[in-house]
Amino acid sequence: MEQAIRHVVIVGGGSAGWLTAGLIAAEHRDRAGPSLDVTVLESPDVPAIGVGEADFVRACDATFKQGSQFVGWVDGSAQDRYTHPFSLPRGYGDTQLAVGWNARGHASFAHLASVQPHLCDAGRGPKQFATPEYAAVANYAYHLDATALGGFLRQHCVGTLGVRHVVGHMDAVMSHDNGDIAALQVRGQDALAGDLFVDCTGLRALLLGQHYGIAPVRVDDTLFNDRALALQVAYADPNGPIACQTISTAQRAGWIWDIGLSARRGVGHVYASTYTSDDQAEDDLRRYIEASGGPAAASLPAARRIDLNPGYRATPWHRNCVAVGLASGFVEPLEASSLVLVELAAARLADEMPANRADMALLAARFNESFAYRWQRVIEFLKLHYALSHRQTPYWQAHRREETIPQRLRELLQLWQHQPPSRSDFPRSEEIFPSASWQYILYGMGARPQPRPARLAESLLAAEACFAESAASTQRMLPALPAHRALVEHIKAHGLPRL
Numbered sequence: 001m002e003q004a005i006r007h008v009v010i011v012g013g014g015s016a017g018w019l020t021a022g023l024i025a026a027e028h029r030d031r032a033g034p035s036l037d038v039t040v041l042e043s044p045d046v047p048a049i050g051v052g053e054a055d056f057v058r059a060c061d062a063t064f065k066q067g068s069q070f071v072g073w074v075d076g077s078a079q080d081r082y083t084h085p086f087s088l089p090r091g092y093g094d095t096q097l098a099v100g101w102n103a104r105g106h107a108s109f110a111h112l113a114s115v116q117p118h119l120c121d122a123g124r125g126p127k128q129f130a131t132p133e134y135a136a137v138a139n140y141a142y143h144l145d146a147t148a149l150g151g152f153l154r155q156h157c158v159g160t161l162g163v164r165h166v167v168g169h170m171d172a173v174m175s176h177d178n179g180d181i182a183a184l185q186v187r188g189q190d191a192l193a194g195d196l197f198v199d200c201t202g203l204r205a206l207l208l209g210q211h212y213g214i215a216p217v218r219v220d221d222t223l224f225n226d227r228a229l230a231l232q233v234a235y236a237d238p239n240g241p242i243a244c245q246t247i248s249t250a251q252r253a254g255w256i257w258d259i260g261l262s263a264r265r266g267v268g269h270v271y272a273s274t275y276t277s278d279d280q281a282e283d284d285l286r287r288y289i290e291a292s293g294g295p296a297a298a299s300l301p302a303a304r305r306i307d308l309n310p311g312y313r314a315t316p317w318h319r320n321c322v323a324v325g326l327a328s329g330f331v332e333p334l335e336a337s338s339l340v341l342v343e344l345a346a347a348r349l350a351d352e353m354p355a356n357r358a359d360m361a362l363l364a365a366r367f368n369e370s371f372a373y374r375w376q377r378v379i380e381f382l383k384l385h386y387a388l389s390h391r392q393t394p395y396w397q398a399h400r401r402e403e404t405i406p407q408r409l410r411e412l413l414q415l416w417q418h419q420p421p422s423r424s425d426f427p428r429s430e431e432i433f434p435s436a437s438w439q440y441i442l443y444g445m446g447a448r449p450q451p452r453p454a455r456l457a458e459s460l461l462a463a464e465a466c467f468a469e470s471a472a473s474t475q476r477m478l479p480a481l482p483a484h485r486a487l488v489e490h491i492k493a494h495g496l497p498r499l
Contacts, residue, residue: 100463
């Protein structure tokens with residue numbers, strides 16, 4: 001008989017490893033217990049589902065994210081900012097909204113078509129105190145402490161789902177005659193055998209990259225950022241407002257992220273070393289922090305530097321090894337695509353766990369095709385943020401050169417001169433960024449389409465009706481939703497109703 005898949009070994013903890021372990025373990029268990037053994041091998045030297053939302057908020061210092069605000073990306077002027085909210089535009093897919101937006105002159109497309117930018121501007125949370133766990137008034141994700149998330153997931157996986165946790169160093173990979181991984185030699189312990197191995201070892205990619213030699217597809221000719229500097233910044237007022245969107249501010253050779261947690265801000269500078277020096281990038285980061293209400297630039301500690309190698313592995317599943325998370329690829333933190341890809345990969349693996357080794361090759365081929373498609377769409381979507389900028393430093397000018405823009409994106413930009421992004425452009429299920437997201441960025445960056453509707457007057461009326469509905473909803477929701485910090489503090493103290 002063909003070898004059955006009974007034991008999954010995940011190498012590496014952290015968010016990717018424990019999220020993968022949790023999804024697989026939760027999917028493959030019933031009242032009698034687990035039907036598949038899951039083990040996580042976690043190195044003690046590497047820093048590092050199905051639970052209550054209130055517990056999650058408390059444990060991970062989580063806050064609510066309702067979108068991203070882009071500051072200075074178009075031309076760097078004082079008025080240069082736009083929002084990519086998580087809620088769809090009102091009437092999206094049914095109405096030629098661009099016709100009405102064009103008639104409104106310089107109005108913000110997102111503010112006309114969606115309530116959510118107004119909620120973010122006012123610092124409102126996406127739900128009320130009485131809204132049940134995981135339910136929402138406005139669509140949301142989370143900002144969170146990634147290290148705390150790994151620990152939180154570990155506790156849940158081991159304590160509730162029966163995942164085995166092995167702490168130790170992997171010294172060697174032991175192989176079958178056919179090239180599959182048979183076991184991992186763990187320092188000072190018995191070899192850890194398995195049937196399927198998941199590489200969650202981050203940028204080191206110890207299994208897929210180092211053992212199998214699967215090299216990433218480099219994309220630094222399209223997305224130039226290869227370094228990041230990160231700092232944690234205390235609030236000047238511990239009881240002050242918490243931003244409920246990621247603030248991304250353009251710089252001379254990159255951009256700065258600013259993320260609000262309940263106890264601190266996470267601030268970092270992503271940049272291209274070809275166009276600026278490390279010292280200049282850190283000086284720009286310090287100046288930003290001081291200007292945005294943080295400590296004086298000279299008083300800040302040295303930033304932690306992270307080297308990025310933008311690229312992805314076109315074959316994340318090779319033989320009986322699957323890479324998830326940074327081991328699969330990383331381009332840059334813009335729009336937080338990495339954690340979404342982790343969740344999609346882990347969920348796909350849990351849903352389509354091969355029954356035996358023969359099935360594995362068939363499922364691997366589908367998995368690889370699907371995630372190559374997703375990586376390509378992510379790269380195009382991120383490039384869209386740069387390709388339409390009018391900023392004049394060498395970094396931004398290089399981003400506009402035709403040879404740095406993927407061909408498919410160039411073709412879409414040509415089509416979008418006369419029609420909006422639509423589901424026809426992104427037809428697959430579980431698109432990471434749906435067509436509405438592309439529209440928010442396209443119009444936020446100042447593109448002015450000239451659609452050719454069959455009935456211009458009717459389209460104008462329909463768009464205006466959608467904008468009026470959005471404005472009316474905004475007026476109802478703003479006074480009904482609590483301040484973001486008040487919502488987070490309430491959840492920590494009192495929890496949320498359960499469905």
